[in-house]
Amino acid sequence: MRKLFYLILLVFLASNLFAQNKLSKLHSKQNLDCSTCHECEVPTKTNPCLALCPRDKGKGTTHKVEDAPKVLEINKIKGEKDLYGAVNFSHKIHAEMSEMANGCVTCHHYNPPGKMVSCDFCHNTERSESKANIPDLKSAYHRQCMGCHTTWEEESRCENCHALNDEHKSTSTTSEIVKVHDSVTRPQTKVYETPNTNKGKVVTFHHNDHIELFGLECVDCHKDESCQSCHNQKPNFKKAENKVQHSSCNTCHETEDEKQCAKCHQESETKAFNHFAKTGFDLNKYHSKNTCSSCHKTKGSYTGLNSQCKNCHTWNNENFKHSITGLELNEEHSELDCTDCHENNNYKKPTCTSCHDESEGFIVPKKLPGKRIK
Amino acid sequence: MSQNRRDFLKTFAAIGTTAATLTAVTPNIAKGSSRRELSIDRKGVLVDTTVCIGCGKCEWACKTAHNMEAGNFDDYSSQLTDGSQRRPSENALTVVNQIDTSIMNSDKVKLQCMHCDHPACESACIVSAITKQENGAVTWDTDKCIGCRYCMVACPFQIPAFEYQKALDPKIVKCDFCYDRTKEGKLPACVEICPVGALTYGTREELLIEAKRRISKDPDKYFDHVFGEYEVGGTSWLYLAENNLVNKVFPKLGTNTAPGVSESIQHGLFAYFVPPVALYALLGGVMWLSKNKDKNEGGH
Numbered sequence: 001m002r003k004l005f006y007l008i009l010l011v012f013l014a015s016n017l018f019a020q021n022k023l024s025k026l027h028s029k030q031n032l033d034c035s036t037c038h039e040c041e042v043p044t045k046t047n048p049c050l051a052l053c054p055r056d057k058g059k060g061t062t063h064k065v066e067d068a069p070k071v072l073e074i075n076k077i078k079g080e081k082d083l084y085g086a087v088n089f090s091h092k093i094h095a096e097m098s099e100m101a102n103g104c105v106t107c108h109h110y111n112p113p114g115k116m117v118s119c120d121f122c123h124n125t126e127r128s129e130s131k132a133n134i135p136d137l138k139s140a141y142h143r144q145c146m147g148c149h150t151t152w153e154e155e156s157r158c159e160n161c162h163a164l165n166d167e168h169k170s171t172s173t174t175s176e177i178v179k180v181h182d183s184v185t186r187p188q189t190k191v192y193e194t195p196n197t198n199k200g201k202v203v204t205f206h207h208n209d210h211i212e213l214f215g216l217e218c219v220d221c222h223k224d225e226s227c228q229s230c231h232n233q234k235p236n237f238k239k240a241e242n243k244v245q246h247s248s249c250n251t252c253h254e255t256e257d258e259k260q261c262a263k264c265h266q267e268s269e270t271k272a273f274n275h276f277a278k279t280g281f282d283l284n285k286y287h288s289k290n291t292c293s294s295c296h297k298t299k300g301s302y303t304g305l306n307s308q309c310k311n312c313h314t315w316n317n318e319n320f321k322h323s324i325t326g327l328e329l330n331e332e333h334s335e336l337d338c339t340d341c342h343e344n345n346n347y348k349k350p351t352c353t354s355c356h357d358e359s360e361g362f363i364v365p366k367k368l369p370g371k372r373i374k
Numbered sequence: 375m376s377q378n379r380r381d382f383l384k385t386f387a388a389i390g391t392t393a394a395t396l397t398a399v400t401p402n403i404a405k406g407s408s409r410r411e412l413s414i415d416r417k418g419v420l421v422d423t424t425v426c427i428g429c430g431k432c433e434w435a436c437k438t439a440h441n442m443e444a445g446n447f448d449d450y451s452s453q454l455t456d457g458s459q460r461r462p463s464e465n466a467l468t469v470v471n472q473i474d475t476s477i478m479n480s481d482k483v484k485l486q487c488m489h490c491d492h493p494a495c496e497s498a499c500i501v502s503a504i505t506k507q508e509n510g511a512v513t514w515d516t517d518k519c520i521g522c523r524y525c526m527v528a529c530p531f532q533i534p535a536f537e538y539q540k541a542l543d544p545k546i547v548k549c550d551f552c553y554d555r556t557k558e559g560k561l562p563a564c565v566e567i568c569p570v571g572a573l574t575y576g577t578r579e580e581l582l583i584e585a586k587r588r589i590s591k592d593p594d595k596y597f598d599h600v601f602g603e604y605e606v607g608g609t610s611w612l613y614l615a616e617n618n619l620v621n622k623v624f625p626k627l628g629t630n631t632a633p634g635v636s637e638s639i640q641h642g643l644f645a646y647f648v649p650p651v652a653l654y655a656l657l658g659g660v661m662w663l664s665k666n667k668d669k670n671e672g673g674h
Contacts, residue, residue, distance in 0.1 A: 128561055132420070132576045132584040139571025146427045146570055150479060157448065 063104070063116050065095040076120055077138050084162035100218065100225040107144050148227040184230075186211070191269055200265030206272045213273065215291035221248045281307050308345050326373055333369040341369070412491055416510035417556065418578035418610040419565060420585055421484055423619075424595055425572040428470055428482035432564035432573070436468045436486075439552060439563035462486055464535040467549045468564060473615075473622055481616055483623050484564070484573070487512060487533045487549035488602060489610035490632065497633030498528035510578065510610040511551035519546055530606050530625065530632045551610070578610060585614055607631030 034041075040049040068091050075086035098106045105111075110122065123137040124130035135143065145161065192203040210216045246255040254260045276282040283290070295312060296302050305311065317337055322329045333341075341350035350369075352358070430450025437444035442465065457475040462468055468486035493512045496504040503518035504525060514525075521544060526534045537544035552562035560566070565573040574581060585600045601619050602609035605627045613619055620626050643649055 127566065127571070128559075132574050132580055133587060135571040138569065142427075142570045143425065150427050 063108075063111070065092065065104070068092070068095070068116070074141065076125055077141075082165060084158070085165050086163075087161050088163075089161075097227075100222040101227075148231075151226070151228045151231075189272070194265060197261070197265055199261040200267050202266055202269055203264045204266070204270045205264075209272050215289075220251070279304065309347050310345065322370070323373060327368065327370050328373050329370040412506075413508045413510075414579065415577050416491075416508065416610065417551075417575065418489075418510055418581050418612055419562065420574040420576070420581040421611060421613045422572050422574070422588070423473070423481045423483050423613060423615040425570050426470065426482040426484065427570055427572075428472060429569060430470050431567045431569060432484060433466060433468055433470060435563040435567035436549070437466065439555065440467060440550075442466075460485075462533055462535060462549065464537045464539070464547045467547065471623075473617075473619075483613070483615070483619065485531075485623075486564075486611070487551070488531055489549075489551050490530075490606055491608040491610070492606070492631035492633055494528040494530060494606070494632035494636070495525035495534060497637055498524040500524060507553065509551075509553075509556060511553045511556070513550050513553050514546060514548075516545055521546065528632070528636070530627055578608075578612070581612055585612055588614060604629040607634070 034043070038049050040047075043049050070090070070092040072089045072091045073086045074089050094107075095104065098104060108116065110117065119140055120137050122134055123140040124134070125137045127136040127138065130136040149160070187207045190205045190207055192205060193201060194203055195201055210221070211218075249255060249264070253264065276284070287295075292302065295305060309315065315338075320338070322334070338347075340354065341352070343351050343354075352367075352369075428451060431447075434444050434447055434450050436442075457472070459471050460466070460469040462485055468484060470482050470484045472480060472482050474480040489506075489510055489512045491506070491510075493504065493506055495514075496502075496506055496512065499514075500522060501518050501520055503516075503520075504512060504514045506512050521536070523534075523536055523546070525546060526532070526536060534546050534548045536546055552560070552564075555562060561575050562573075565575045574584065576584075582600060582603060585603075589596045589598055589600070595616065597615055597618050599618065601613040601615070601624060602611055605624070607630065
C-alpha cells in the first residue's frame with residue numbers, strides 16, 4: 001500500500017516537474033518580464049490573463065527585418081463579392097520607413113515569445129464573431145494602413161493597394177495600383193533661414209557630409225518622423241513649418257550652450273567641412289571611411305590630435321604591410337626597420353642618405369626602394 | 375330644472391374629487407416610458423469617430439441594403455471634402471460628415487437614427503406605427519403610417535425624413551437598424567462594410583463597457599464622454615470622439631427621455647379625465663352663478 005502511495009507521489013512529482021520544464025522552455029528562458037504579456041501577477045493555464053492589445057509599450061520579443069520576406073501577400077479575407085485580389089504588401093520598404101518613427105511595433109504590437117505571430121492570431125477573420133474589444137482582421141489591417149495613408153494620399157482609393165480581380169476590372173486605367181515613386185533623392189546641402197534668432201541668420205546644413213563624412217545613419221536624425229513629412233502630396237495640406245530644428249541636431253550638437261550658436265548660425269552660407277583645409281590632415285586618402293569618433297575619442301571635443309600614425313596604429317615591423325601605401329618594398333628594403341628610413345616619426349617622406357649617397361641619385365621619388373603598385 | 379342641474383353638477387364634482395384623490399394615491403408611473411420593458415440584450419452600435427476615415431462605404435452599403443439608388447462605390451469619399459454638413463434624408467438614411475472642415479483630416483462622424491431607448495417618435499405617433507423593437511431597433515409600419523410627420527417634429531435628432539418629392543404615396547423613411555438583416559443574424563449593412571471597424575455592433579451593455587475601456591486606456595485620445603449613454607434617456611447608437619460632440623454634431627440634450635416632457639404634460643392634462651372635468655366644472659359653476667345672478671336681477 002505504502003509502495004503504491006510512493007509510486008503515485010513520484011508520478012505526480014515527475015509530471016509536475018515535466019510540466020514546469022515545458023513551461024520554462026517557452027517562457028522563462030526568454031529574457032522577458034512577466035508583465036510583458038500577463039496583466040495579473042499569477043497567470044494560470046486556465047486564466048492566463050493576457051494583456052489586451054499590448055500596443056502601448058511595444059511589448060514582446062523582437063525580430064530582424066532581414067528575416068521577413070521583402071513582399072508579403074495578404075489574402076486572408078474574402079469579401080462577399082470577391083472584388084479584390086491579394087494585396088502585395090512591400091514589407092521591407094515599410095519596415096525601413098518605420099525605423100524613422102516607432103519601429104516594428106508600429107504594426108507588430110504583440111510579439112509573444114517565439115516566431116512572429118500573424119495578425120489573425122488575435123484578430124478574427126469574421127467580423128460577426130469578433131469581440132468588441134478586438135477589431136476583426138479586416139479592420140485591424142485597414143487601421144494599420146489607413147492611419148498613415150489618409151494623411152498624405154489625395155484620395156484613399158481602394159485600388160491604391162487592392163488590385164481588382166480580373167472580372168471586375170474596368171477598361172479605364174484608374175483601377176491600376178499606384179506605383180511607388182522612383183528612388184528617393186537625398187539632399188546635398190540645405191540652407192535654412194533663421195531670421196528670428198539674434199545670432200547668425202543662415203544655417204547651412206550639409207546633409208551629404210553628415211552621412212558620408214560623419215557616418216550618421218538616417219535614423220540617427222530621422223526619428224519620430226510623421227509620414228507626411230515626406231509623403232506630402234495634398235496641395236492644400238500645409239507642409240510642416242520649419243520649426244526650431246534643434247531637436248534633430250542636439251543629439252550631437254550642444255544647442256543649449258550659447259557659445260556654440262555660431263557654429264551653425266552664421267551670416268552667410270558656409271562651405272562644407274573639409275578636414276584638410278581646416279587641419280592640414282587629409283582624410284581622403286586612407287581615412288575616408290572612419291567616423292569622427294574613431295579618432296576623436298573625447299565626445300564633443302575635436303581639437304587637434306597628434307597626427308602621427310603610431311598614435312592610432314599599433315604597427316611594427318612584423319605586422320605592417322608596406323604595400324598598402326601603394327609601394328611594395330623590394331626584398332632588400334623589406335628587411336629594414338621602419339625607422340631606418342622614416343626618421344623622427346615622419347612617415348611621409350623617407351630619408352635615403354643614412355644608407356645611400358645622395359650624389360648617386362638616391363632621392364625620393366626618383367628612385368624607389370621597391371615597386372609602385374597604385 | 376335648476377335643481378336638476380345642481381344635482382348633476384354635484385354628482386360631477388363628487389366624481390372629480392374621487393378621481394383627484396385616486397390620482398394622488400396611485401403611485402407615479404414612470405413618465406414617458408415605453409409600454410414594454412427594455413431588453414437587457416438590446417443591441418447597439420459603438421461609433422468610434424477617431425477611427426473613421428470617411429470613406430463613405432457605409433452610405434453606399436446602406437443604400438444598397440435598402441434598395442435605393444446607390445451610385446458608384448468609389449464616389450463616396452469625395453462627398454466629405456466639399457465641406458457641407460449633410461443630414462440624413464429620404465435619399466440617404468445615413469451620412470458621414472467631417473466634423474471640422476477647416477482642419478484637414480479631422481474626425482468624421484456618421485449620422486443616422488440613434489434608435490433611442492425611449493423614442494420620442496414612438497410617443498408622438500398618433501397611430502402607433504412606430505415601435506421600439508426588442509433588439510433595440512426603432513422601426514415603423516408603413517401601412518399604419520398616415521404621413522402626419524409628427525415623428526419628424528418630435529425627434530430630438532431630426533432624423534425621420536419624408537418623401538416630399540413623391541406626389542403619390544409619400545412615406546416616412548429613416549434608418550431601421552437593418553431590422554431585416556439582423557433578424558437573419560447578419561450585421562447591419564454599414565457595420566458589415568466599414569473597412570476600419572469604426573462601427574462595433576453588440577449588446578448596448580457590452581458596448582458601454584468597451585467604450586469606457588477605450589477612454590480609460592487612451593485618455594489623451596478620447597473626450598471623456600460616451601454620447602448616447604444618458605442623452606434623452608439613452609440611445610442604441612453610442613459615440614466616442616476626440617472632442618465633445620455636443621453643439622458641434624448633436625444638439626445639447628438633457629438626460630431626460632424626450633417623450634418624458636411631452637407625455638407628462640399630455641398624460642397629466644388628461645390623467646383620469648380630472649383636469650378637463652375640473653375645467654368644465656369650473657366653467658359650469660361660473661355659468662350657474664351668473665345665471666342665478668340674472669334670475670335675482672330679473673326678480674327685482
